[in-house]
Amino acid sequence: MLDDLAAAGADLRSDMLLLDQQLCFSLNAATRAFGSVYRTALKDLGLTYPQYLVMLVLWEHGELPVKRLGERLRLDSGTLSPLLKRLEATGLVARERSPQDERSVIVSLTPAGRDLRDPARAVPRHIGAAAGLSLAELRTLRELLTRLTANLDAAEA
Amino acid sequence: MLDDLAAAGADLRSDMLLLDQQLCFSLNAATRAFGSVYRTALKDLGLTYPQYLVMLVLWEHGELPVKRLGERLRLDSGTLSPLLKRLEATGLVARERSPQDERSVIVSLTPAGRDLRDPARAVPRHIGAAAGLSLAELRTLRELLTRLTANLDAAEA
DNA sequence: GACGATTGAGTTGTGCGCAATTGAATAGCG
DNA sequence: CGCTATTCAATTGCGCACAACTCAATCGTC
Numbered sequence: 333m334l335d336d337l338a339a340a341g342a343d344l345r346s347d348m349l350l351l352d353q354q355l356c357f358s359l360n361a362a363t364r365a366f367g368s369v370y371r372t373a374l375k376d377l378g379l380t381y382p383q384y385l386v387m388l389v390l391w392e393h394g395e396l397p398v399k400r401l402g403e404r405l406r407l408d409s410g411t412l413s414p415l416l417k418r419l420e421a422t423g424l425v426a427r428e429r430s431p432q433d434e435r436s437v438i439v440s441l442t443p444a445g446r447d448l449r450d451p452a453r454a455v456p457r458h459i460g461a462a463a464g465l466s467l468a469e470l471r472t473l474r475e476l477l478t479r480l481t482a483n484l485d486a487a488e489a
Numbered sequence: 490m491l492d493d494l495a496a497a498g499a500d501l502r503s504d505m506l507l508l509d510q511q512l513c514f515s516l517n518a519a520t521r522a523f524g525s526v527y528r529t530a531l532k533d534l535g536l537t538y539p540q541y542l543v544m545l546v547l548w549e550h551g552e553l554p555v556k557r558l559g560e561r562l563r564l565d566s567g568t569l570s571p572l573l574k575r576l577e578a579t580g581l582v583a584r585e586r587s588p589q590d591e592r593s594v595i596v597s598l599t600p601a602g603r604d605l606r607d608p609a610r611a612v613p614r615h616i617g618a619a620a621g622l623s624l625a626e627l628r629t630l631r632e633l634l635t636r637l638t639a640n641l642d643a644a645e646a
Numbered sequence: 647g648a649c650g651a652t653t654g655a656g657t658t659g660t661g662c663g664c665a666a667t668t669g670a671a672t673a674g675c676g
Numbered sequence: 677c678g679c680t681a682t683t684c685a686a687t688t689g690c691g692c693a694c695a696a697c698t699c700a701a702t703c704g705t706c
Contacts, residue, residue, distance in 0.1 A: 366637075412655090463642050474511055488529070572662075
């Protein structure tokens with residue numbers, strides 16, 4: 333089959349297959365390598381990588397319901413609920429039912445959670461250096477990943 | 490410090506910080522979106538996404554020790570051992586101690602595992618279509634991810 | 647206002663990912 | 677040869693991710 337296509341001079345499709353397979357390897361490897369560097373960088377802050385991502389959103393937005401947090405991070409309540417309980421247990425975050433809609437839970441920063449923002453500023457600097465890619469390359473990478481995610485999510489639905 | 494740089498007309502560094510933060514979001518989102526599409530595509534085969542990655546390596550190499558499998562996939566025995574036990578339980582894979590070196594375990598395909606390769610060929614085609622990126626873009630993406638991983642791993646060590 | 651449908655969090659169960667540890671087999675050095 | 681150090685797989689413990697489900701609150705329609 334591969335020979336047939338090669339013989340036809342159009343191995344574009346088989347290239348696509350190989351690339352896709354290689355892409356799933358490299359995407360997974362990159363995510364875990366990224367996570368690994370973040371993990372060591374976040375160790376002093378007492379945060380895991382996913383917890384740090386949640387804190388980033390909260391530092392940006394101040395407070396918001398679990399639903400919005402999940403949309404922003406592409407995570408559902410099955411993941412967020414226990415994670416937020418842990419963040420609450422460490423005193424970084426507060427959770428309370430919205431008075432307007434008793435179904436939703438508003439997640440907000442405690443003073444300790446806000447105070448963590450400053451020491452956390454060192455983290456992306458460290459990662460940026462370790463990544464070793466140019467600004468243009470990082471931009472390209474982010475843009476491709478964003479489009480890939482949008483396309484995949486659209487195809488899924 | 491950020492102000493100093495901005496005053497110098499070079500917010501390249503702060504751009505880097507923002508980009509890095511956005512990159513960790515998009516990288517995570519993309520990985521999970523990818524995994525989600527693979528999950529549904531692999532449902533009929535009875536494989537999870539990580540199990541599929543293991544099978545890909547085995548389909549390519551025939552058989553190899555757990556160590557090599559882990560190097561190829563950037564996974565350690567803590568992840569692979571239970572995963573391989575599950576693949577063994579479903580009858581796709583066999584595990585046996587190497588006679589040359591009793592420490593290492595050789596993982597090989599059973600006939601059922603080999604037979605799964607043909608129906609599995611439909612999977613990357615489906616993902617490639619859902620990705621919605623050009624061949625050139627996929628190539629660029631893979632290349633950037635590979636370099637990113639290499640750089641991060643080097644920085645980690 | 648009553649009621650079925652929908653929405654938002656939470657829980658449970660399964661599997662992945664990693665750090666830390668264990669234990670057995672091998673390699674290397676004196 | 678004997679002893680230590682290293683290597684490899686497996687295990688344990690913890691946290692993340694997701695599917696499936698529960699339950700309460702809200703919305704829509706009548």
